[in-house]
Amino acid sequence: MPKKREDKISTWLVKEQTLDGDRMRVARHGEPDSDHAVSYYRVVEQAGQTMSWLEMEPYTGRTHQLRVHAAHIGCPIIGDPKYFEADQNWEFPGGLQNRLHLHARRIVIPHPNGGVIDVTAPIPPHMRQSWNLLGFDEQSAEDDA
Secondary structure, three states, rough: OOOOOOOEEEEEEEEEEEEOOEEEEEEEOOOOOOEEEEEEEEEEEOOOOEEEEEEEEEEEOOOOOOHHHHOOOEEEEEOOOOOOOOOOOOOOOOOOOOOOOOOOOOEEEOOOOOEEEEEOOOOOOHHHHHHHHHHOOOOHHHHHO
């Protein structure tokens, strides 16, 4: 669970080679080949003291930015094979699928001929199942936006 209900995350990110392929990590300011990354988040709902539903918005567009930023604030995304490193004593909650719980719900971009393209996508089935198990109300993101 993040320390604040909403905040801005501002870090530098750099790509590194690992045995499992490329992975991004938080870098020091001025580290060679690093890029500045900024994301905003807010807690939509929480389940107990360990699980939170975060709404995240990337201000910049770096590779794996939201995944790295979530892990950086101590809230790795459930089922993330690259950035979710649970404590060895942590057990995956019963009924939740070990699949990436990251979803681009809505995107609004300018249309080349004027106006905007505004697309909203439904939550995927594995996340809907998790939300039901955790008692999250899908409508909460819509109500608070």
